[in-house]
Amino acid sequence: MPAIHRLSDPLINQIAAGEVVERPASVLKEVLENAVDADSQAIEVLLEAGGVRRIRISDDGCGIDKGDLALALERHATSKIASLEDLESVATMGFRGEALAAIASVARTSITSRARGAGHAWRVEGTGRAPEPAPLNHGTVVDVQELYYNTPARRKFLKTEGTEFAHCDEAFRRVALARPDIAMQLTHNGRVSHRLPASDMTRRVGLLMGDDFLEHARAVSVEAGPLQLTGFASLPAYSRASRDAQYFFVNGRFVRDKLITHAIRQAYRDILHGSRHPAYVLFLQIDPRTVDVNVHPAKIEVRFRESRAVHQFVYHAVERALGHSGAAEAGGDAFVPTAPVAPTGAPPAAAFGHYAPTPVQSPLAMESAARNYYDFASSARPTESRTQGSYTAPAMPPEQTGEAPPLGFALAQLHGVYILAQNAQGMVLVDMHAAHERILYERLKTVLDGTPSIQRLLIPAVLSVSAREMATAEACEDALAGMGFEISPAGPTALSVRTVPALLASADVGELTRSVLAELDDMPATEVITARRNELLATMACHGAVRANRTLTIPEMNALLRQMEATDRADQCNHGRPTWTQFSMAELDRFFLRGQ
Structure with missing residues (x-):
């Protein structure tokens, strides 16, 4: 065996560079974070050849003193932490003290900086050199040229110029979204790609994500004790084929966290299906002492002390924002939808807004209730009276007033598929099957939110399990x-299953039980059961909803509109499709060229 020897400092730095400096975007991320930590108000980034030939970042921050300039390029040298207590409550973007040293070991690196109050700036090139006087008004300029010039094997793994620039652009976006209060500019090969003035979060998100994202997103703003979540979560109409529009920040730091991703995905489970991915820009503020940011060299992963509490907080915050139906505010007027009054002599379930089925104990009974729901609803003929605490739609829409309901009043039915209505803003078009499907689904879930019924197996199912599954059970x-x-x-290695949830009695007992046991380490069993239950309920609601070519009367259409206004997530059906759309009078006037 060869003798053990100490590695040289340059080799140590180059090994560290393999963890920190993966590509030009990694350099840009580390230096941008240092610029943010320097209390900068404006940051400019200049790239050449996708960042391979040059990355130049200039800021107007506090600068670096002459005595600290050479030390900035040494390993494990930082001004951001000095003790274990500082490490346990990191509030800055950078803190390891490795980035600049790793970058300088694989690229021609220079730092020019002028500290506030200093007579002039100083410049240092590479490690081990003394600073020299240099011209600079204020702040710091980090210039990184010829990345991997001394390690050509690493340079061969870099992609095309366009690909590397795309990664740099993404790194720039992440920092720009985290700090809308800082003016930022990105230039590539002499062409300005982004020029972002200092602004608020909404404007910065609009500039980087596009106004189309904001138009199809719901604002999130929830606070619970030390946790605060703000930002925007898109509706299914803006879903993506990939995760390229997902930004989550913890105390201003962009992170990729499986716990957070799962929580957000769970919040979308009732409105986004298939292989589509939601788009969001969310900011979580949390006590720095309860989150460990020192678990990944690139600082892109974190670990929460109370992971379950964070998961539930994010899940409920996003679900609540998405669950709020836009139908309740479509008209722009204050209106609180309530259930229509059933006509005299009608059964309790004789209106869309008054469905109160008796508790069911089996999937067959639940499916029967779902399929019969529309039959009861369509037999209703709401009266044309309005009483205290209730609202009943008239047969024909009256003149629009400030008290008009958000989705307005029905005018007609188009080809047995769509409901045409008018509200204070203009015209509303509703997909009656999709809307009724969502109403049914939400009501069926409400029925089963109590104590679950069980199905006892005639012959207990015996499963062969692993030691871990046995311990979990x-x-x-x-x-x-x-x-x-x-x-x-x-x-010793077998489990006997005697009962299962009644609604899932038709599922494979072995597969269901193993799925529950496999997930119990990461999430509550309720989430596994709820996901399976909701899949069945969605199918039942789809079969029970009013079908195309079913003729509805005006009162029936108005009853459906009122129920939409009172139903969570009524903007999308169970498959993520929109249930209604609004055409304003201005849009209609432009289409018909009125006033031109």
Whole structure:
């Protein structure tokens, strides 16, 4: 075996560069974070050849003193932490003290800086050199040229100029979204790609994500104790084929976290299906002492001390924002939708807005209730009276007033598929099947939100399990029982399943049980059961909803509109399709060239 020896400092730095400096975008990210930490108000980035030939970042921050300039290029040298207590509550973007040293070991690097109050600026090129006087008004300029000039093997792994610039552009966007209060500019090969003035979050998001994103997004603003979540989450109409429009920040730091991704995906589970991905820009503020940012060399991953609490907070915050139906505000007037009054002599379920089925104990009974729902609803003939605490749509729409409901009043039915209505803003077009499907689905979920019914198996199912699955079943016995599972050991490596949730009785018992056990380490059993249950309910609601070519009367159409206004997530059906759209009078006038 060869003798053990100490590595040289240049080799140590080049090894570290393999972790920190993956490509030009990695250099840009690290230096931009240092510029942000320097209390800069304006940052300019200049790139050449996708950042491979040159990356120049200038800021107007506090600058670096002459005595600290050479030290800035040394490993494990930083001004941001000095003790373990500082590390446990990091509030800056950078803190490791490795980035500049790693960059200088694989590229021609120079730093020019003028500290506030200094007579002039100083410049240092590479490590081990003394600073020299240099011209600069204020701030700091970091110039990185010829990346990997001394490690050609690493340079061969870089992609085309266009690809590397795309990664740099993404790194720039992440920092720009995190700090809208800082003016930022990105120039590539002499062409300005982004010029972002200092502004508020909404304007910065619009400039980088596009106004189309803001038009199809819901604002998120929730605070609970030390946790605060703000930003925007898109509606399904703006879903993407990839995750390229997902930005999540923890205390201003962009992160990719499986826990957070799962929480947001769960919030979209009822309105976004298939292989589509949501778009969002969300900012989580949390006590720095409860989050560990020192778990990844590139600082892109974090670990939460109370991960379950953070997961639930993000999930409920996003779900609440998405669950708020735009139908309730479509008309722009203050209006609180309530259920229509059933006509005299009609059964309790004889109106869209008054559905109160008796508790069901089996999937067959639940499906029957869903399919019968429209039959009861369509038999209703709402009266034309309006009483205290209730609202009943008239047969024909009256003159529009300030009290007009958001979705207005029905005028006609188009080809047995769409409902045409008018509200204070203009024309509303509703897909009646999609809308009724969402109403049914939300009501069926409400029915089953109580104590779940169980299905006892005639012959207990015996499963062969691993030691980990056995331990999980024993540790989570109470949680499983609360979901409707009765599971007990049947041997050293076997489990006996005696009961399952009644609604999932037709599922494969072995597969269902293993799925629940596999997920119990990462999430509550309720989420696994809820996901399976909701899949069945969505199918049942689809079958129970009013079909195309079913003729509706004006009162029936108005009853459906009123129920939409009172239903969460009524803007999309169970498959993520829109249920209604608004055409303003201005849009109609432009189409018909009125006033021109």
